[in-house]
Amino acid sequence: MTLRDVSEASGVSEMTVSRVLRDKGDVSAATRAKVKDAAKRLGYVPNRIAGSLASSHVNLIAVIIPSLKNMVFPEVLSGISDGLDDTDLQPVFGVTEYRPEREEKVLFEMLSWRPAGIIIAGLEHSDPSRAMLAQAGIPVVEIMDTDGDPIDACVGISHRRAGREMGEAIVAAGYRRIGFMGTQMPLDHRARKRFEGFTRTLAKSGIEITDRDFYAGGSALTKGREMTQAMLERHPDLDFLYYSNDMIGAGGLMYLLDQGVDIPGQIGLAGFNGVELLDGLPRKLATMDACRYEIGTRAARIIAARVLGQDPGEERVQLTPRIDLGDTLIRG
Amino acid sequence: MTLRDVSEASGVSEMTVSRVLRDKGDVSAATRAKVKDAAKRLGYVPNRIAGSLASSHVNLIAVIIPSLKNMVFPEVLSGISDGLDDTDLQPVFGVTEYRPEREEKVLFEMLSWRPAGIIIAGLEHSDPSRAMLAQAGIPVVEIMDTDGDPIDACVGISHRRAGREMGEAIVAAGYRRIGFMGTQMPLDHRARKRFEGFTRTLAKSGIEITDRDFYAGGSALTKGREMTQAMLERHPDLDFLYYSNDMIGAGGLMYLLDQGVDIPGQIGLAGFNGVELLDGLPRKLATMDACRYEIGTRAARIIAARVLGQDPGEERVQLTPRIDLGDTLIRG
DNA sequence: CCTTAGGAGGGGACTGCTCTATCCAGTTGA
DNA sequence: TCAACTGGATAGAGCAGTCCCCTCCTAAGG
DSSP states (O other): OOHHHHHHHHTSOHHHHHHHHHTOSOOOHHHHHHHHHHHHHHTOOOOHHHHHHHHOOOOEEEEEESOSSSTHHHHHHHHHHHHTTTSSOEEEEEEOTTOHHHHHHHHHHHHTTOOSEEEEEOSOOOHHHHHHHHHTOSOEEEEEEOSSOOSSEEEEEOHHHHHHHHHHHHHHTTOOSEEEEEEOOTTOHHHHHHHHHHHHHHHHTTOOOSEEEEEOSSOHHHHHHHHHHHHHHHOTTOOEEEESSHHHHHHHHHHHHHTTOOTTTTOEEEOSBOOGGGGGSSSOOBEEBOOHHHHHHHHHHHHHHHHTTSOOOOSEEEOOOOEEOTTTSOOO | OOHHHHHHHHTSOHHHHHHHHHTOSOOOHHHHHHHHHHHHHHTOOOOHHHHHHHHOOOOEEEEEESOSSSTHHHHHHHHHHHHTTTSSOEEEEEEOTTOHHHHHHHHHHHHTTOOSEEEEEOSOOOHHHHHHHHHTOSOEEEEEEOSSOOSSEEEEEOHHHHHHHHHHHHHHTTOOSEEEEEEOOTTOHHHHHHHHHHHHHHHHTTOOOSEEEEEOSSOHHHHHHHHHHHHHHHOTTOOEEEESSHHHHHHHHHHHHHTTOOTTTTOEEEOSBOOGGGGGSSSOOBEEBOOHHHHHHHHHHHHHHHHTTSOOOOSEEEOOOOEEOTTTSOOO
């Protein structure tokens, strides 16, 4: 089923059929109708592979993210999808599982389809990946993070600063014996940067983290409970627990409520991400919004503008995450 | 940057370069090394658009799902991704937002890339969509649901049966005044089928739903709280609440625990999906596993086998969801 | 020692399907 | 009558794969 079939069925040249289907060039209304009718009758679906090869235009935007298991990324994808909605650009997703070698592979695969642009999470990439991104000759937007040197454009928040601000709020509130719980992911650079920003800020006030723990796999809520229990058994005198994400934070919160602990009096809590989930918990966990959806839309707008040859405006966008003290952090 | 550039840089024909890069045909180790070296030095990324056009082989599997906002689908995607992992097939995702006209558009877009197979959620499609699927001439696997006539292959669970079994468990446990809460989505056929199976089963025992309510948008957990409160104000004598998904069910559970209601003595609760989240709640919500991950892997295996010309085995797979009574449904 | 078969290594020509660029014929209007 | 369009056709390009062919070397047979 090709242009030829449609052209034969409608009695005009392939050229004319192509023009009708792409709404380009001048074709009389009568011919147009004839062609469209034939195409519909035959169930013709244009072959974009041939089309893209001929025109060297591809309407795909490659989107590379670490994971789908964490709700953070689907939200970014929604933003991208919405930001691209009024263009004919189409996002295509690839998942790296936080592994650099996977990232390389996924990137290579994606580039082999000659997309019109790339949106990729993070600023840390292997040398081959950076080389591919730089050489591709298409707009590249690195998202989520702004602590580092972008290859091209960039939209995100500063995770160092996010960690710092939370640290400041905690110190200001008077907490001093602080425990940290996070995910066991050396390759999650954003979590690492938050942690660094956090500890560095505490250090300025002469405070050192009392305990820390990392987990891998399993239900985040359950892990949050277990880790919190274990940490408090090790250090019953902790007065604050900072979690690297809201899910384990929520688990910790549930555990402490079960135990009848006074929150935020005896122990304060904070997470990160601002997940919607928190709104329904008995006590609202302090957190920090990661601007996920907006990151998606802004990145998409930059890509769209660049691809369509318009002015993309600001190309290094640093969004400001809002801290939300919720009910689990005393106002300092 | 094309095969020609690599061929010129390495001093062999384009043909030989192509063979080296695809690991096909006999090429001496020396030549192979020379070519690979040149390709790497130039940062050559093969053009799959041209490759696919030439070979009429595309390694893409189109995956069409209603939404990314519900964790159900990312889990299915993980399954698909894992199921395809040992092949060179690559999933490509499209999202319909539960809208048939979006589905048509997404399907058309995807088919225009001539994928090797399609995995699509649900059995209900518009006539044009069905026509496209049937005419595409590639394996089609409809997933999530088995209540209906698949176009080709099919992997899922029976949502009617899921509703029925939950209804039976509730009746067996002795509950009689039952309320239902769900999402306001006429186009979520699976939720509808569960509801039908549920009410029909109750009817057999002479029970009619006492109240029902539907919501749209907003945080599911919060909505669950609000709807539960509202429904109990309307009907304080309800003794069971069935939620169409675990998130609103969890919200309801939180509300009732806050209120000090005896669960499951005074009021029983059940949700649907078996989301991981439930494991960390103070009380485990009764639910039913939707086999999300397995649906993904099975669908992927069928597609892979068909595409590779192997025996796909069973092509109409009905999985059996396990009911989990948790702590919120008296054992009947 | 020569012949010959066979295989390994590599090249040439053409193809896939659509789009771009260019060109032509017919029409319209001044 | 000629210029300016309009509707439509023809030719060629885009890049890598398939099919088929050729060359050269090795090894076995006579």
